Amino acid sequence: MKAVAVLGALCGFVATVLAERTFEEINAACGAPLFADDNLWDDEADAVAKRLKLPEESRTSDQSSFRLYPPADARFLGARPYSQSLLADGDKPSGLSMVFANKGDAVELIASMLENSQVAERRSDLRGNRKAIDADAETLEAALTGLFGEPSTARLGEGRETREKVLRWDWKGHAFLLAAPRGEYVALRVLPADVADGGGKSRVPDAELKKRLAARVERRANGDVILRDMPMVNQGPKGYCVPATWERAMRYMGIAADMYVLAMAGKTDPGGGTSANDIAWAVRDAVTGAGRRMESPTVKLTPDGVAGFIDQGLPVMWGMFSTDEFNAAADERLRRRKDMGDPASWSAGLEGARKDAKKWHKDRESGHICMIIGYNKQTGELAVSDSWGPQFAERWVTAEEAKVVSQDAFYLILP
Numbered sequence: 001m002k003a004v005a006v007l008g009a010l011c012g013f014v015a016t017v018l019a020e021r022t023f024e025e026i027n028a029a030c031g032a033p034l035f036a037d038d039n040l041w042d043d044e045a046d047a048v049a050k051r052l053k054l055p056e057e058s059r060t061s062d063q064s065s066f067r068l069y070p071p072a073d074a075r076f077l078g079a080r081p082y083s084q085s086l087l088a089d090g091d092k093p094s095g096l097s098m099v100f101a102n103k104g105d106a107v108e109l110i111a112s113m114l115e116n117s118q119v120a121e122r123r124s125d126l127r128g129n130r131k132a133i134d135a136d137a138e139t140l141e142a143a144l145t146g147l148f149g150e151p152s153t154a155r156l157g158e159g160r161e162t163r164e165k166v167l168r169w170d171w172k173g174h175a176f177l178l179a180a181p182r183g184e185y186v187a188l189r190v191l192p193a194d195v196a197d198g199g200g201k202s203r204v205p206d207a208e209l210k211k212r213l214a215a216r217v218e219r220r221a222n223g224d225v226i227l228r229d230m231p232m233v234n235q236g237p238k239g240y241c242v243p244a245t246w247e248r249a250m251r252y253m254g255i256a257a258d259m260y261v262l263a264m265a266g267k268t269d270p271g272g273g274t275s276a277n278d279i280a281w282a283v284r285d286a287v288t289g290a291g292r293r294m295e296s297p298t299v300k301l302t303p304d305g306v307a308g309f310i311d312q313g314l315p316v317m318w319g320m321f322s323t324d325e326f327n328a329a330a331d332e333r334l335r336r337r338k339d340m341g342d343p344a345s346w347s348a349g350l351e352g353a354r355k356d357a358k359k360w361h362k363d364r365e366s367g368h369i370c371m372i373i374g375y376n377k378q379t380g381e382l383a384v385s386d387s388w389g390p391q392f393a394e395r396w397v398t399a400e401e402a403k404v405v406s407q408d409a410f411y412l413i414l415p
Contacts, residue, residue: 021147021171029147031075034096034190038172041192045088048096054086058232058390062212063251064088069105069236076100077143079136079186083236083260095191099260100140101132102185103270104238129270130183137180140188144169144176151178156189156200157256159286161265168196184264203290204254209415212254213313223343225307226374226383226394227315233259234389242266242274244387245317245369246283252315253413255290257283276319276369280411292413299410301402303375306382309412315371318384319409322368325360326405329353330384330395337396343378350379350398357401367407 023035033051036043045064049056054066067085074081081098082105088094099105145151148169156177157163164179164187175196177189191200204212216228231251235244243262250257266279280294287294299305299316309316320326333353340346373394374383380399386392 026147026171029143030077040093040096040174040190043093045086045091045093048093049086052084052086054084056390057085057234058393060229060231062090062229063231064091065231065233067234077140077188079139095189095195097190097258098188100136100186100188101129102187102260103129103133103183104185104240104260104263104268105236133180133183133186136186137178140178140186141167144178147171148176154196154199156196157261157286158199158201158289159265159283161282162257162261162286163199164261181264185260187258187260200256201289202254202256206291206415209254213415216313217311222340222346223376223378224374224383225310225376227310227313230315230371230373230385230393232390232393233387235259235387239273240268241387242276242279242369243268245371246279248371248385248387249315249317249411249413250283250287253290253292253415255287255292255413257286276317276409276411287413292415295412295414297410297412301382301406302399303377303380303382306372306375307377310373310375314412314414315373315385317369317411318372319367319369319407319411320402321362321364321366321405321407322370322386323360323363323366323405326397326401329357329401330397333396334394340379343376347379350381354380354398354400357398357404360401360404362405369409 023038027033027035034040036047036051040048049066054068057065057067065085065087067083069083070081072080076098079100081100082102083099085097086093141151148171151167151169154166154168154177155163156166156179164181166177166179169176170193173193175191175193177191177196179187179189218226218228220226229252231248233244233247235241240259240263243259243266246262247257247259262279262283263274265282266274268274280296284294306316370387371385372382373385375381381396382399382402383394383396385394
């Protein structure tokens with residue numbers, strides 16, 4: 001019994017030592033200057049992003065985000081991160097997320113699969129990716145256990161399809177959460193311990209959300225009515241437009257979301273390709289659990305047709321075909337529109353574009369989802385926002401152009 005007591009005391013001593021890692025030791029193990037001191041949460045978010053070399057992805061009146069798709073030689077805790085993102089509330093960090101081997105960002109895998117016509121070889125490629133996911137999960141678990149001792153288990157997120165089982169390590173108010181759903185992804189998240197205690201769930205009071213939505217409707221002198229404070233999520237070099245757009249819409253409505261989790265819930269194909277209906281069904285629990293509701297309304301693609309939603313501060317997720325003609329028109333309009341001047345003259349100058357749109361053809365291979373975030377009744381235009389980075393946050397097209405490429409699929413999250 002005495003030997004058992006001594007062994008127990010020794011184990012307790014080892015656990016205490018592991019729990020007292022310095023931030024310098026953690027940084028050295030990570031291979032990155034994650035910490036400047038013992039508290040990440042009182043740092044300035046811009047300073048954290050700067051030392052981690054994360055470019056700004058989005059900035060609204062109350063949130064900001066930073067994201068990097070690192071080069072192939074990057075390592076964090078001995079594994080290659082494919083995506084690194086930092087979220088901030090106000091000017092303080094609220095969470096760091098890193099995704100390692102996963103079925104979306106494995107661009108090399110997808111390229112080899114496309115070149116492979118043999119079913120057996122494709123299956124081998126997929127098995128190889130699953131092995132990479134398993135290997136990264138083992139590497140990260142071993143590294144974190146070496147730093148902090150044995151983990152506990154926890155649940156993170158809201159909803160049956162979007163809740164993750166995670167391994168959890170704690171250090172001085174920071175929760176390190178490792179998720180590795182089989183065949184999907186490996187994600188390491190660093191959250192405030194009290195947020196992790198609540199399962200990472202978030203809910204904005206109804207009155208507060210409605211106040212925010214009303215304040216986000218911006219009416220410009222040129223007749224534009226546009227929604228401000230739409231977070232950007234850059235889907236990166238993969239076909240994650242559906243998960244990324246749903247993450248944007250959910251975060252806009254005060255619901256915690258992550259495109260990789262949404263891709264899993266929506267059964268996204270390797271490299272991309274998701275049914276918007278599948279994700280809508282999969283996230284229903286998470287949306288209703290946050291006190292919101294969902295609709296798939298019939299929407300007339302005209303300024304009058306979308307005004308009822310935009311005027312309430314509500315973006316419309318829109319299924320469409322992202323054709324070369326459509327994007328060329330939207331990009332060209334973006335370059336010239338800053339010099340619009342008189343709305344009536346601008347509208348008259350769009351007559352050629354309205355007529356040209358009738359000659360366009362739907363490319364069924366270019367399925368996409370984006371957001372309608374504004375309108376201008378004087379010019380007959382709609383504002384759209386794509387999940388491709390800040391330069392695609394606001395583009396304008398005529399109603400006629402929008403109608404030609406529409407799949408007539410629309411989704412809303414309502415307060």
